[in-house]
Amino acid sequence: DVEKVALNYGRVDYKYLDNVSTIDAKNYLKQGHFPPGSMGPKIQAVINFLESGGERAIITSLEKINDALEGKAGTHFYIENS
Template sequence: MWWGGIPVVLDENGDYKSVPAVIDKDYATAKLAELVDADYLFILTAVDYVAINFGTPQQRDLTEITIEEAKNYCQEGQFASGSMRPKVEAAISFAESKKGRTAVIASLEKAPLAMMGKSGTKIV
């Protein structure tokens, strides 16, 4: 198996040319956790919980959701593509990669509480 290198594509002449690429830290972290056979993935961010209806009077912090619920919230557009959505999608990817895996999205400030199950959003 080969990892890394410069991202390339074939141009119209069949030659390789380099292209700019971004590696998303959340997806990369989830993949690494999967490859080392971790049981838990903690994605630490600036908020204590994942929330639906964020920034509205109907905002609701989520403490524990299933993979299916998380997928449904993503399909509903509940999470911004530039902020929470990649975190939730990475958590889904990890949690569904093997039975018994759990992903937690929590604030860095409350990471110790999240490890004790007292803060953060668990995706199971």
């Protein structure tokens, strides 16, 4: 369980993400930030959901779900058209 999505996860230079567009999420995937065996499938599912008409998506831990729904926790994803 993770509270937020992070770039460079597991490294000293990691960075938690608060708000991520679908364009940025795709770029991060291409750059290898989200491996297939960890966060990659979750990020791809978020992209697919939003591009299929979903309004918003959040990745967070179960413990933080209420805070995330109030915008106080988690990584929030939104659609951004190129």
